[in-house]
Amino acid sequence: MQLGSFSTSKTGKTNMGFPNSQSLLDFKPTQLGNSSFLYEPRCTKVRISCLGFSKPLNYSVFHEPRWSKQSLSCSQPLKTQNFSGKKVGFLEKVEKKKNLLSFRVKSVMGVSKDDVLEGKTADSGGGYDAIVIGSGIGGLVAATQLAVKGAKVLVLEKYVIPGGSSGFYERDGYTFDVGSSVMFGFSDKGNLNLITQALAAVGCKMEVIPDPTTVHFHLPNSLSVQVHRGYDDFISELTSKFPHEKEGILKFYNECWKIFNALNSLELKSLEEPIYLFGQFFKKPVECLTLAYYLPQNAGAIARNFIKDPEVLAFIDAECFIVSTVSALQTPMINASMVLCDRHFGGINYPVGGVGGIATSLTKGLVDYGSEILYKANVTSIIIDNGKAVGVRLSDGREFFAKTVISNATRWDTFGKLLKKQDLPKEEENFQKVYVKAPSFLSIHMGVKAEVLPPDTDCHHFVLEDDWKNLEEPYGSIFLSIPTILDSSLAPEGRHILHIFTTSSIEDWQGLSTKEYEAKKELVADKIISRLEKKLFPGLKSSIEFKEVGTPKTHRRYLARDSGTYGPMPRNVPKGLLGMPFNTTAINGLYCVGDSCFPGQGVIAVAFSGVMCAHRVAADVGLEKKSPVLDAGLLGLLGWLRSLA
Ligand SMILES: NC(=O)c1ccc[n+]([C@@H]2O[C@H](COP(=O)([O-])OP(=O)(O)OC[C@H]3O[C@@H](n4cnc5c(N)ncnc54)[C@H](O)[C@@H]3O)[C@@H](O)[C@H]2O)c1
Numbered sequence: 001m002q003l004g005s006f007s008t009s010k011t012g013k014t015n016m017g018f019p020n021s022q023s024l025l026d027f028k029p030t031q032l033g034n035s036s037f038l039y040e041p042r043c044t045k046v047r048i049s050c051l052g053f054s055k056p057l058n059y060s061v062f063h064e065p066r067w068s069k070q071s072l073s074c075s076q077p078l079k080t081q082n083f084s085g086k087k088v089g090f091l092e093k094v095e096k097k098k099n100l101l102s103f104r105v106k107s108v109m110g111v112s113k114d115d116v117l118e119g120k121t122a123d124s125g126g127g128y129d130a131i132v133i134g135s136g137i138g139g140l141v142a143a144t145q146l147a148v149k150g151a152k153v154l155v156l157e158k159y160v161i162p163g164g165s166s167g168f169y170e171r172d173g174y175t176f177d178v179g180s181s182v183m184f185g186f187s188d189k190g191n192l193n194l195i196t197q198a199l200a201a202v203g204c205k206m207e208v209i210p211d212p213t214t215v216h217f218h219l220p221n222s223l224s225v226q227v228h229r230g231y232d233d234f235i236s237e238l239t240s241k242f243p244h245e246k247e248g249i250l251k252f253y254n255e256c257w258k259i260f261n262a263l264n265s266l267e268l269k270s271l272e273e274p275i276y277l278f279g280q281f282f283k284k285p286v287e288c289l290t291l292a293y294y295l296p297q298n299a300g301a302i303a304r305n306f307i308k309d310p311e312v313l314a315f316i317d318a319e320c321f322i323v324s325t326v327s328a329l330q331t332p333m334i335n336a337s338m339v340l341c342d343r344h345f346g347g348i349n350y351p352v353g354g355v356g357g358i359a360t361s362l363t364k365g366l367v368d369y370g371s372e373i374l375y376k377a378n379v380t381s382i383i384i385d386n387g388k389a390v391g392v393r394l395s396d397g398r399e400f401f402a403k404t405v406i407s408n409a410t411r412w413d414t415f416g417k418l419l420k421k422q423d424l425p426k427e428e429e430n431f432q433k434v435y436v437k438a439p440s441f442l443s444i445h446m447g448v449k450a451e452v453l454p455p456d457t458d459c460h461h462f463v464l465e466d467d468w469k470n471l472e473e474p475y476g477s478i479f480l481s482i483p484t485i486l487d488s489s490l491a492p493e494g495r496h497i498l499h500i501f502t503t504s505s506i507e508d509w510q511g512l513s514t515k516e517y518e519a520k521k522e523l524v525a526d527k528i529i530s531r532l533e534k535k536l537f538p539g540l541k542s543s544i545e546f547k548e549v550g551t552p553k554t555h556r557r558y559l560a561r562d563s564g565t566y567g568p569m570p571r572n573v574p575k576g577l578l579g580m581p582f583n584t585t586a587i588n589g590l591y592c593v594g595d596s597c598f599p600g601q602g603v604i605a606v607a608f609s610g611v612m613c614a615h616r617v618a619a620d621v622g623l624e625k626k627s628p629v630l631d632a633g634l635l636g637l638l639g640w641l642r643s644l645a
């Protein structure tokens with residue numbers, strides 16, 4: 001039996017009538033918006049939400065423990081009010097007056113209830129200029145930059161705290177960084193200190209501790225290189241190991257400086273916004289042409305122009321691998337230059353209290369600027385209306401609408417899960433031809449007795465013991481950060497934090513029973529710890545006070561990243577950054593931000609993608625200058641350039 005449906009009169013008054021009134025298909029989004037019902041399990045509620053009305057209405061109807069979730073949108077007839085043969089209840093009356101919607105809900109038991117929902121109509125997109133899916137640093141920078149420009153933004157985060165892979169967690173008196181603790185872009189000088197700038201934009205400043213050594217490499221043939229903060233100190237150390245290649249080494253790193261200086265001279269905004277881009281070409285032609293020249297090039301090929309010794313080239317591979325998870329031959333020269341120089345220009349600086357403070361501060365700034373963030377808000381789909389992204393639907397049935405939608409999920413999640421897979425746009429197909437998912441990590445967070453570390457131990461280490469061939473192999477190289485060397489407040493007194501990680505693929509962890517999975521975690525972690533004990537810290541195992549092991553499955557679960565991936569990596573030798581998409585997508589109103597956008601992985605990289613995204617979105621919602629004619633020309637040109645990659 002069909003309980004009834006809506007009929008819409010010319011006055012915009014919508015009534016629930018039965019038995020012969022029209023179906024919900026006549027319930028026009030432009031009049032009242034998309035309407036949905038949600039039946040929640042084991043609760044006594046019917047939830048009604050309407051397009052443009054972000055707050056759902058909850059009604060107690062009657063107790064029925066067997067109800068389960070079911071949502072009903074305007075494209076479905078109201079008969080789904082019958083669930084499992086049970087009649088639940090129905091809308092007796094819906095009326096819209098300006099920005100008020102009044103409802104009367106009647107249960108099958110005959111109990112009626114009236115309620116009024118206040119909000120904006122569908123036309124204004126619920127009042128939000130942008131919805132951001134995910135609160136990684138990419139998402140938060142995009143959100144805060146937009147908020148500062150006067151936009152009203154809603155950030156929806158699946159987890160309980162912000163930050164994603166730059167989040168933190170606390171156990172037994174330790175504060176652990178979820179991801180690594182090497183922070184670029186956190187100095188007080190230049191144009192590339194994007195983390196400092198993102199915080200300053202919303203009135204925040206964090207105290208930082210300068211790291212004297214970016215990383216201490218422990219490499220095959222007992223090659224040990226410390227990357228000192230001072231560039232000259234680093235170059236002296238490296239050239240002292242390879243005096244015959246001094247000239248080549250200097251030439252390669254000088255080339256990096258040329259690019260870094262060009263980058264550092266620009267005001268960084270959206271490369272997809274023509275008024276800004278042409279303005280920069282006009283103001284800084286040499287620098288822009290330098291960047292355009294290096295855009296399609298990779299670090300390995302350039303290094304080979306100057307250096308012949310395979311061991312020095314292998315060292316440059318390791319330099320690139322720690323930031324791109326691929327060798328120098330596959331690492332874009334612009335990205336390599338950015339990290340190989342910023343560590344000496346602004347230096348690596350660790351935020352007091354841990355990396356998690358960055359996201360917490362940005363979130364506070366976002367709210368101070370009148371925007372919002374919701375946690376435990378798991379977006380399951382992006383709502384498309386007439387080919388345009390207009391909102392999102394959550395796993396609990398709530399729907400939110402805005403003028404634009406920005407996804408901080410990976411491209412594989414955005415186009416493979418949040419949108420229907422079969423509708424994969426051509427541009428995304430091309431992206432997936434050029435880039436694949438990088439593997440994930442096995443990570444071990446440990447608390448150890450302080451005395452196990454020799455005096456003057458560096459904060460960050462990279463260990464590849466015997467064979468250069470293992471650099472990119474799963475579990476081949478080991479990353480180690482000891483952030484308590486810089487900030488002892490992160491651990492109880494007399495203890496240090498060791499955060500150890502190594503590349504690992506999700507396939508390695510699938511198809512195991514819980515018991516097998518736990519046993520494998522112990523076994524693999526034990527091998528890695530033994531290697532560190534042998535290479536760096538004798539007695540390490542017996543000094544362990546706390547240990548927690550995460551696998552690619554852990555990354556997938558807590559960071560909502562497909563296969564727990566670290567981000568995109570080129571399938572073959574890429575044309576530098578040419579194939580990396582910016583923020584706009586093939587879907588009108590939908591933007592991406594984060595590490596599957598230009599320029600790629602890394603906190604500073606995703607912060608830049610956030611800055612670019614906010615600028616492009618602001619132009620599209622009328623908060624920044626825009627020229628539709630130039631836009632069409634530039635976006636077409638960039639699309640064509642990407643197709644060459
Ligand atoms: N330099 C370093 O030391 C360091 C440290 C940590 C992280 N990183 C970098 O950070 C980069 C990642 O940053 P990012 O901003 O791209 O993203 P992220 O993966 O860190 O954050 C994405 C956020 O989106 C949320 N999310 C995903 N799907 C969702 C959904 N459907 N609904 C609601 N929320 C959802 C996740 O829960 C997560 O909080 C990585 O490339 C890594 O290199 C670097």
Ligand SMILES: CC(C)=CCC/C(C)=C/C=C/C(C)=C/C=C/C(C)=C/C=C/C=C(C)/C=C/C=C(C)/C=C/C=C(\C)CCC=C(C)C
Nearest residue numbers: 180182291292323335338460461479480481599601602605
């Ligand atoms: C548009 C066109 C076509 C053209 C034009 C031209 C131009 C103007 C151009 C421009 C460009 C630009 C601006 C660019 C920019 C770029 C950037 C900013 C970049 C950046 C990058 C960064 C990066 C990549 C980073 C990264 C990092 C990372 C990843 C980190 C990590 C770390 C770790 C993991 C650590 C390790 C540890 C241990 C060892 C322990």
